[in-house]
Amino acid sequence: MQVVREMTAPAVQFVKRRRDPVTVQTVRSAAAATVAYVIAVRLSPEAAPLTAPLTALLVVQVTLYSTLTTGLRRVNAVVTGVVLAILFSLLVGLTWWSLGLLILASLIVGHLVRVDEFVPEVAISAMLVLGVTTHGDTAWARIVETLIGAVVGMGFNLLLAPPVWVEEAGESIEELARRVRQLMLRIGEEAAQGPPSDRAAARLHEARRLDHDISEVDADLRQAEDSLRLNPRVREGLLHRIVLRTGLDTLEICTVVLRVLARTLTDLSKERGPGRLFAPDTGVVFEQLLSEISDAVVSFAVLVTTSVSANAESAEDRLASQLRQASATRDKLAELLFAEARRDAREWQLLGAVLTEVNRILDEMDTEHRTRRLFEELDRHSQEQRERLPRLSRLRDRLSRNRRGASARS
Numbered sequence: 001m002q003v004v005r006e007m008t009a010p011a012v013q014f015v016k017r018r019r020d021p022v023t024v025q026t027v028r029s030a031a032a033a034t035v036a037y038v039i040a041v042r043l044s045p046e047a048a049p050l051t052a053p054l055t056a057l058l059v060v061q062v063t064l065y066s067t068l069t070t071g072l073r074r075v076n077a078v079v080t081g082v083v084l085a086i087l088f089s090l091l092v093g094l095t096w097w098s099l100g101l102l103i104l105a106s107l108i109v110g111h112l113v114r115v116d117e118f119v120p121e122v123a124i125s126a127m128l129v130l131g132v133t134t135h136g137d138t139a140w141a142r143i144v145e146t147l148i149g150a151v152v153g154m155g156f157n158l159l160l161a162p163p164v165w166v167e168e169a170g171e172s173i174e175e176l177a178r179r180v181r182q183l184m185l186r187i188g189e190e191a192a193q194g195p196p197s198d199r200a201a202a203r204l205h206e207a208r209r210l211d212h213d214i215s216e217v218d219a220d221l222r223q224a225e226d227s228l229r230l231n232p233r234v235r236e237g238l239l240h241r242i243v244l245r246t247g248l249d250t251l252e253i254c255t256v257v258l259r260v261l262a263r264t265l266t267d268l269s270k271e272r273g274p275g276r277l278f279a280p281d282t283g284v285v286f287e288q289l290l291s292e293i294s295d296a297v298v299s300f301a302v303l304v305t306t307s308v309s310a311n312a313e314s315a316e317d318r319l320a321s322q323l324r325q326a327s328a329t330r331d332k333l334a335e336l337l338f339a340e341a342r343r344d345a346r347e348w349q350l351l352g353a354v355l356t357e358v359n360r361i362l363d364e365m366d367t368e369h370r371t372r373r374l375f376e377e378l379d380r381h382s383q384e385q386r387e388r389l390p391r392l393s394r395l396r397d398r399l400s401r402n403r404r405g406a407s408a409r410s
Contacts, residue, residue: 004098025060026155032056034151043148046141051078055149060156065226071150076116078146081106094130102126140343169244170305172217176251177301179213180258181294188290191265192283193276200266200277207259214252221248238372242377246370247304253364254297261357268350282336286354288331292326293361300365320367330358 033053040052055078059071084106092098106126110119129142186204225241269277278286299322303315334355341348363369 051145052149059153075123077115081122085129172220172254183372184294204262296322346399
């Protein structure tokens with residue numbers, strides 16, 4: 001068995017590298033640029049039509065949605081720059097002041113035509129065309145090369161459907177949940193042992209660093225959302241996007257509340273000095289509660305990222321069971337914290353804040369709360385689509401009513 005694992009490990013790593021976004025982007029961009037240059041050599045009057053591979057290189061993205069939107073904006077930017085250069089060449093020619101005026105006009109017009117990140121491309125295209133002698137031939141050649149590069153870049157993702165990055169986004173979400181779990185376990189263990197204030201402050205710093213992890217997961221999720229849009233291999237892209245996005249939003253809220261909890265424990269440790277943070281029995285229950293909540297966080301992430309219905313049902317049952325157990329432990333902790341607050345009324349605000357923050361985390365992961373959130377997001381997206389495309393929405397509603405009528409008659 002050890003030999004088999006050693007033989008299959010390189011194959012697994014090779015498959016992972018093939019699906020790595022950087023590897024996929026590199027191979028696709030190089031192939032698209034090469035194909036665009038070969039076509040442009042035959043169709044463009046230029047001896048070295050490098051604009052075509054440059055355009056294909058910039059147009060090809062990891063996802064089909066970004067390829068289509070980027071390609072259209074880039075073509076718009078290049079054509080706008082060429083038109084401005086032709087107008088300037090006919091009126092004033094190339095001088096130091098006309099070049100500066102052309103760049104200024106190109107940047108302003110680029111914002112007006114809404115090419116977004118390709119605003120500098122408007123000025124670059126205008127300068128390249130204005131700086132040559134045969135303005136008309138060069139302008140036409142640049143437009144042709146740009147169209148060739150854009151068409152090749154779009155065609156690459158239309159003919160060779162890009163991968164769907166949902167699995168990678170799911171792995172990032174689960175990894176974030178595991179980091180949250182480890183931090184919760186450390187906070188619970190140190191709180192039960194009575195940590196000094198410097199260790200409590202260190203846990204607060206770790207909780208604050210989770211914001212950086214969330215931003216990285218959010219970038220992976222945005223890529224997954226783009227890969228689901230306009231992808232012929234995905235049927236329920238909207239549902240996948242909403243499930244992942246709402247799941248990450250919930251984890252983000254949990255990390256924020258955990259940061260507040262760490263701050264409350266830090267303040268409490270400063271108030272109580274070098275002694276124990278809680279009474280011995282209260283510390284044990286608090287550690288148990290954070291351990292149960294941390295397990296529920298991981299189960300919640302698994303539920304969000306599970307696509308198979310059978311596995312999703314088992315994950316939801318496991319999460320519901322863990323939340324019930326955590327709620328019962330929370331009730332025990334509430335009684336113990338109330339007793340401590342009665343013994344020392346000066347710290348009742350901090351003790352009450354501990355219980356409040358724990359309740360917020362449990363409420364955010366509640367299955368009924370999540371179901372309501374999903375329905376609200378679906379309704380909001382449907383309403384936005386109706387407002388944006390009213391005619392298409394009415395046509396789809398009419399077809400749906402006709403289909404239901406035909407089913408009823410049959």
